[in-house]
Amino acid sequence: MRELSLAQYAEKYRDSLTPPEGDYMLSESEPSDFPLPKRAPVTHKYSYGRALVIAGSRGYSGAPALAANACERSGAGLTRLLVPESIYSVAALKVDGAVVTPLEEAAAGAIPEVLTYLQTASACVIGPGLGAGDGVSALVRAVVRNAACPLILDADALTVCAGEPALLRQCRAPLLLTPHEGEFRRLGGDLSEGRLKGALQFTREYPALTLILKGYGTLVCRGGDVIVNPTGCPAMAKGGAGDVLCGILCALLAQGFEPGFAARCGVWLHGRAGDLCAGELGEYSVTPSDLIRRLPQAFMTLQRQKEKL
Numbered sequence: 184m185r186e187l188s189l190a191q192y193a194e195k196y197r198d199s200l201t202p203p204e205g206d207y208m209l210s211e212s213e214p215s216d217f218p219l220p221k222r223a224p225v226t227h228k229y230s231y232g233r234a235l236v237i238a239g240s241r242g243y244s245g246a247p248a249l250a251a252n253a254c255e256r257s258g259a260g261l262t263r264l265l266v267p268e269s270i271y272s273v274a275a276l277k278v279d280g281a282v283v284t285p286l287e288e289a290a291a292g293a294i295p296e297v298l299t300y301l302q303t304a305s306a307c308v309i310g311p312g313l314g315a316g317d318g319v320s321a322l323v324r325a326v327v328r329n330a331a332c333p334l335i336l337d338a339d340a341l342t343v344c345a346g347e348p349a350l351l352r353q354c355r356a357p358l359l360l361t362p363h364e365g366e367f368r369r370l371g372g373d374l375s376e377g378r379l380k381g382a383l384q385f386t387r388e389y390p391a392l393t394l395i396l397k398g399y400g401t402l403v404c405r406g407g408d409v410i411v412n413p414t415g416c417p418a419m420a421k422g423g424a425g426d427v428l429c430g431i432l433c434a435l436l437a438q439g440f441e442p443g444f445a446a447r448c449g450v451w452l453h454g455r456a457g458d459l460c461a462g463e464l465g466e467y468s469v470t471p472s473d474l475i476r477r478l479p480q481a482f483m484t485l486q487r488q489k490e491k492l
Contacts, residue, residue: 184210184410192379196400196411199377207383207407212414217448219485231260232305232437236281236430237297237326239266239274239312240319246312246338246426248277249471253430254308255280256478257452259437263304265297290318294325301326306333306436310340311426319343324350333357333436333445337429338366345369351389357442358392361429367396378402382409393446395432397425401454403446410447414454418461423471428453431478448485455481 187209193200223230234254238247244266251264262281266274271285284300286293290313301307309326313319323343327334327350334356336344341362344350348371351358362370367381371388374381382396382404396402401412431453435445456477460469463477 184216185213186210187411189379192400192411196378198379198400201376201380203380203383205383205387205407207409209379209409209411211411212447212451214451214484217444217451217485219448219482221486228260231258232434232439233303234259234262234433234437235300235304235307235332236262236264236311236433237307237309237313237322238264238426239270240314241267241269243312243314244270244273244277245423248274249423249426249475250308250311250430250433251278251281251283252472253427253475253478254434254437255430256475257431257434257449257482259306259434262434263300265293265300267293290314290316290322292318294322297322298325298329301330301332304332304437305439306335306433308335308337308429308433310335310337311429313339315339315342320347327354327358330354330356333359333442335359335361335429335432335436337361337425341366341370345371351392354392357436359395359432359436359442359446360392361395361397361425361432363397363425372396379409383407393442395428395446395450397428401450403443403450405443405446408443412447412450412454414451415457416454416461416466418464418466418469419454419457419474421469421471424453424457424474427456427471427474430475452478452481452485455484 254262268285275283394404403410432449456474459477
């Protein structure tokens with residue numbers, strides 16, 4: 184990682200120059216930070232973790248499929264996608280190889296089955312396309328309070344936490360949040376004096392979690408460490424791109440990578456895939472599925488870093 188001064192950060196990433204108070208370390212990711220290890224010859228799918236994706240609702244089958252496909256493409260050994268029964272057949276057609284499991288349509292009624300799968304998961308993401316309502320809130324509460332594996336909260340799961348901020352202190356497992364700026368504000372984050380200051384203030388209030396504040400120069404923040412991601416481009420400003428990021432993060436966590444490393448590496452890979460897409464397809468025509476198709480090249484960049492060591 185390359186250490187940045189506040190002035191360098193402000194100039195490159197166009198953020199407020201309001202200096203955050205207290206001690207903190209501000210750095211920028213580099214490919215050499217993520218030398219991915221070569222896999223051992225004698226392994227099987229369970230060597231690389233069980234990834235659990237809890238997502239989707241009536242009318243929203245795209246988000247869960249994108250998250251599951253990105254998870255598979257990012258190395259998880261076994262990906263299970265849990266969706267309501269009403270979208271099961273559509274989601275199953277959109278998913279490449281993940282195990283798709285239909286749940287009881289009422290989210291609250293699905294809680295016992297979800298918790299059963301959660302017990303054996305190596306990592307879990309909940310939220311993409313999940314919808315809203317009392318049942319969804321009850322489901323999110325149950326997952327947050329019972330997860331023993333690393334947990335990613337995204338999209339509609341963040342909306343639940345915005346209404347119940349105490350939930351963020353009730354998770355016993357490593358917790359990652361992936362809000363865009365609007366979701367961050369709803370969670371109580373303050374961006375009036377810039378993204379950097381807002382992210383630091385938030386993670387000082389919730390020191391046990393890792394914040395991924397999405398946007399230009401995505402910030403990965405935990406406590407007093409802030410990593411700025413240099414990859415990514417305007418071609419990624421499209422619905423569904425965040426679902427792809429969730430899948431990447433879940434896969435890395437399921438494979439046993441430390442949460443801070445998984446967060447920084449996942450964000451870098453996601454942005455690198457976007458840069459590759461823009462170079463080949465232009466900034467207007469990139470879709471979230473294109474990002475998934477370019478993930479192999481992004482991963483190869485990091486695998487070559489390992490070969491150099």
